[in-house]
Amino acid sequence: MQKLSLDIPGKQYPIIIDQEAFNLAEIRSRLTAQKVMLVSDEHVAPLYLEPLRTELDGFEVHECVIAAGENHKNTHSWQKILNALAAHGFNRSDVLVAVGGGIVCDITGFAAASWMRGVDFVQVPTSLLAQIDASVGGKTGVNHAAGKNLIGAFHQPRAVLINIATLQTLPxxxxxxxxxxxxxxxxxxxxxxxxxxxxxxxxxxxxxxxxxxxxxxxxxxxxxxxxxxxxxxxxxxxxxxxxxxxxxxxxxxxxxxxxxxxxxxxxxxxxxxxxxxxxxxxxxxxxxxxxxxxxxxxxxxxxxxxxxxxxxxxxxxxxxxxxxxxxxxxxxxxxxxxxxxxxxxxxxxxxxxxxxxxxxxxx
Incomplete structure (x- = not known):
């Protein structure tokens, strides 16, 4: 395991890189809230959400699965996450966990930035692009018909947890x-x-x-x-x-x-x-x-x-x-x-x- 750190004024968070299998215990250790929303897409969710839910025994865990693909990086997917947060009574003390590629990382981060003007979220990137770019740095957002990433916010995650083993599932x-x-x-x-x-x-x-x-x-x-x-x-x-x-x-x-x-x-x-x-x-x-x-x-x-x-x-x-x-x-x-x-x-x-x-x- 390798641990890096991103330090900006008023905010510091770890970037943890692990070669081994999906590190569920490390994800658990980074959660400070008892209510958790796992956000993933229809391709990644079947691989990881069930074992992650099992590992989070003792937490109140909810899931929101959005459609996969860049065409679905839009306000509809963002709204779906917000609706799930509203339905389950999420407040500022709760946390979102993004489990997926760059699109999931971006949309989940934007939902976290938007909900009650900002709640915590943790990035668990599962694609190479997300691991080296999208999950780090706090740029969040969705696309508009006029162009890419025209709607969004800067909102830094609580942690970025990278498991190299997830790349084995990528085409x-x-x-x-x-x-x-x-x-x-x-x-x-x-x-x-x-x-x-x-x-x-x-x-x-x-x-x-x-x-x-x-x-x-x-x-x-x-x-x-x-x-x-x-x-x-x-x-x-x-x-x-x-x-x-x-x-x-x-x-x-x-x-x-x-x-x-x-x-x-x-x-x-x-x-x-x-x-x-x-x-x-x-x-x-x-x-x-x-x-x-x-x-x-x-x-x-x-x-x-x-x-x-x-x-x-x-x-x-x-x-x-x-x-x-x-x-x-x-x-x-x-x-x-x-x-x-x-x-x-x-x-x-x-x-x-x-x-x-x-x-x-x-x-």
Whole structure:
């Protein structure tokens, strides 16, 4: 077992990473309330909720199971959790436990932030993407028809409890999607982590426990350091959006046919292309991302049935657009991300075309 800590003004909580089987006793030890709402989705709930309920003998335990999938990361699912809290008389002294992937983590956190203006919750992430990103840092929310994560709040969990063994139940596509978020950290400020990912790609794909322990702990540590310095995304935390402005637009125009980590991987390639196109980075930056993304069977070209104009329209609704100006995270090289303002839409269109099937050439 490995224990990290996220420290921000007025709040400290543990991030515990365990290689062994689902650690029910550790979850129990983190609950301070006698009334508990377990929140999961229809895919994860059959795997873990029954043994967790058994372990929580002596607590008053209730369950809320929401529909699985990004299309259900919406106010309807959020409202379902709130209705369950109301039906069972939950108050500020009670606690929610999110058991699932990034969508469950985000929605449960938002429900906890909303109910009575804030109650405790514990994150128990079961997907790689949730373990290295969604469960850490206190960003919670749901999607709106106009775009991804447009409704939400900052609300930190009481604890994040990660069990590597849960990854064994993931389909290969979902496991690989989590690597998209891991590669993001390398692009932000961890060039040596990029080298580690490249050198250990086979061990990671084979789910070697030691490799996964290092991968998850490294990503959680990187994120915790950034959140510690900028909890509410007023400065350096914006760098965590590397690849995400393009990625969120891809999710939106494709009606979430791409998993989040897949869209982020595509977004990283586009961010690298745009960085090169604007003269901030050398041409090999894009090639570096493409090689590693391909190694994890992630997409690096946008299908040509989505037009650059569609993506651009979706990007205009992104939270990071300020005063009508596109605000993107770009790079001056691997591990040297920065915030770029007022980027001309003509150049963004050129990048999208260069990263699309049938058009993958420099424009």
């Amino acid at each position: 290969a596509r979902e496991f690989n999607a989590g690597i998209g978020e891991a590669i993001k950290y390398a692009g932000i400020n961890q060039p040596e982590f990029f080298t580690w990912l490249h050198d250990n790609r086979m061990a990671i794909k084979q789910q070697n426990k030691d490799a996964l322990q290092h991968l998850i702990s490294a990503c959680c540590r990187f994120k915790a350091e950034i959140v510690r310095d900028d909890e509410k995304e007023q400065g350096v935390r914006a760098l965590l959006n590397l690849g995400h402005t393009f990625g969120h637009a891809i999710e939106n125009v494709s009606d979430y046919r791409y998993l989040h980590g897949e869209a982020v991987a595509l977004g990283l390639v586009m961010a690298a292309d745009l960085s090169v196109r604007l003269g901030h980075a050398e041409p090999e930056l894009k090639a570096q991302f493409v090689e590693l993304i391909e190694a994890f069977d992630l997409p690096h070209l946008l299908p040509n049935n989505y037009s650059p104009e569609q993506l651009l329209n979706a990007m205009r609704l992104d939270k990071k657009v300020q005063s009508g100006q596109h605000r993107l995270i770009l790079m001056r090289g691997m591990g040297r991300a920065f915030v770029a303002n007022d980027i001309a839409e003509k150049v963004i269109i050129e990048t999208i075309r260069a990263c699309s099937e049938g058009d993958s050439h420099d424009s």
